Amino acid sequence: MPTCLVMALPYQADPSSYFSCVMHAPGAVLLDAGRPMAQRGRYDLISAWPIAELVPTPDEPANAFLQRLRQSLSALGEAQAPVETPLPFVGGLIGYLSYDFGRRLEQLPSHAVDDLDLADARFGLYGWALITDHQQQRSQLVFHPSLAVAERQRLIALFASPPALTQQSFKLQEAFQSNMTEAQYLQGFARIQAYIQAGDCYQVNFAQHFRAPYQGSPWTAYQALRRACPTPFSGYQVLPNGGAIISLSPERFLRVSQGHVETRPIKGTRPRHAEPQQDQAQADALLSSTKDRAENLMIVDLLRNDLGRSCKIGSVQVPELFALESYPNVHHLVSAVTGELAADKDALDLIAGSFPGGSITGAPKIRAMQIIEELEPTRRALYCGSLLYLDVRGEMDSSIAIRTLLAKDGQITCWGGGGIVADSNGQAEYQESITKIKVLLETLEQFCD
Numbered sequence: 001m002p003t004c005l006v007m008a009l010p011y012q013a014d015p016s017s018y019f020s021c022v023m024h025a026p027g028a029v030l031l032d033a034g035r036p037m038a039q040r041g042r043y044d045l046i047s048a049w050p051i052a053e054l055v056p057t058p059d060e061p062a063n064a065f066l067q068r069l070r071q072s073l074s075a076l077g078e079a080q081a082p083v084e085t086p087l088p089f090v091g092g093l094i095g096y097l098s099y100d101f102g103r104r105l106e107q108l109p110s111h112a113v114d115d116l117d118l119a120d121a122r123f124g125l126y127g128w129a130l131i132t133d134h135q136q137q138r139s140q141l142v143f144h145p146s147l148a149v150a151e152r153q154r155l156i157a158l159f160a161s162p163p164a165l166t167q168q169s170f171k172l173q174e175a176f177q178s179n180m181t182e183a184q185y186l187q188g189f190a191r192i193q194a195y196i197q198a199g200d201c202y203q204v205n206f207a208q209h210f211r212a213p214y215q216g217s218p219w220t221a222y223q224a225l226r227r228a229c230p231t232p233f234s235g236y237q238v239l240p241n242g243g244a245i246i247s248l249s250p251e252r253f254l255r256v257s258q259g260h261v262e263t264r265p266i267k268g269t270r271p272r273h274a275e276p277q278q279d280q281a282q283a284d285a286l287l288s289s290t291k292d293r294a295e296n297l298m299i300v301d302l303l304r305n306d307l308g309r310s311c312k313i314g315s316v317q318v319p320e321l322f323a324l325e326s327y328p329n330v331h332h333l334v335s336a337v338t339g340e341l342a343a344d345k346d347a348l349d350l351i352a353g354s355f356p357g358g359s360i361t362g363a364p365k366i367r368a369m370q371i372i373e374e375l376e377p378t379r380r381a382l383y384c385g386s387l388l389y390l391d392v393r394g395e396m397d398s399s400i401a402i403r404t405l406l407a408k409d410g411q412i413t414c415w416g417g418g419g420i421v422a423d424s425n426g427q428a429e430y431q432e433s434i435t436k437i438k439v440l441l442e443t444l445e446q447f448c449d
Contacts, residue, residue, distance in 0.1 A: 050124030091144030095123030207417025268333025
């Protein structure tokens with residue numbers, strides 16, 4: 001099998017300097033481990049100038065689009081990493097699936113207003129990447145064997161002398177405004193409670209969105225948010241016409257490595273506290289919360305079922321249940337579900353059987369999605385979708401696009417939500433939906449006129 005070519009670069013813990021080389025290029029994308037402040041992620045991936053861009057056509061079924069993704073990987077051709085050089089990506093696809101891509105997988109009603117006009121998915125096919133391995137403290141350019149020599153030389157020269165970092169302007173023209181009042185949120189909450197009491201469902205994720213007009217560079221906004229809220233599944237993807245995806249996600253969706261599958265659902269949240277004893281009390285309260293553990297367990301069971309569609313019979317396990325993960329603004333309750341891909345399945349089959357993630361829909365999933373569509377006034381677009389890479393070997397990693405903003409058409413939008421179960425409290429859930437993204441909103445409102 002052909003082997004990738006690798007060119008060493010000076011190690012950079014923060015990807016900003018290297019990304020500045022391509023931030024204005026078509027298809028520029030950064031998948032960011034949040035280092036040096038976040039500690040759980042291992043790799044940063046940077047690329048740009050895709051060989052092809054893939055966007056679903058208006059009526060294209062999900063499986064037809066996923067098959068086009070497979071065909072694009074096949075057209076790029078096989079490749080492997082050099083011996084003793086672990087690489088997460090050797091050339092392939094990087095991009096996003098929006099939450100609304102789920103409409104192409106499941107039959108859902110159409111009530112919510114599509115006010116953002118975001119494509120349901122957008123992927124680039126990339127023949128190179130700049131990969132930083134924070135565990136080994138190495139940055140390197142990785143070239144798929146099919147990439148032309150002249151292009152390799154151009155990229156080597158480009159990254160050999162990154163430009164001086166300059167701060168581009170960014171400002172909000174108004175403070176963020178929600179798309180629902182507290183009273184409207186509580187009305188939706190009451191409707192969900194009625195569905196739960198009627199036996200329609202056990203849990204529903206319910207969200208509001210916040211929006212403000214902006215001017216300037218979304219990259220400046222991303223850098224400010226990254227400093228305020230470093231997370232291991234962050235990402236920045238340039239969109240056509242000057243827009244961008246800005247993601248500070250703490251949550252993995254699906255990872256596939258050598259046929260081994262892992263998902264890490266987050267369900268259960270408490271705000272951090274500046275005083276250490278009170279902060280520890282918040283963490284202890286989360287770990288001992290019967291409600292939060294039950295909520296987490298519901299989603300673990302849902303994900304075991306989702307993974308079972310694509311994994312070998314008997315391989316799905318739960319090696320970690322109710323673990324604590326702490327971030328700058330919140331504590332989270334996190335579990336892990338693992339499995340082994342069946343011989344006749346690949347990473348895209350796994351996506352088709354699991355998307356969107358159960359932690360941000362509810363249980364049972366399809367009924368929860370129908371209720372979300374009924375009660376949330378506007379489409380979710382990117383929120384609760386996924387940023388991901390998938391290379392020609394079948395290696396994949398992906399996030400759940402929470403703590404995520406969309407900068408598009410002069411508006412920046414951010415979503416906050418949470419899972420509602422039978423013993424949820426409406427006021428507490430409303431506050432939690434704000435607490436989760438408060439640091440993001442307040443960070444950008446410092447740029448307000």
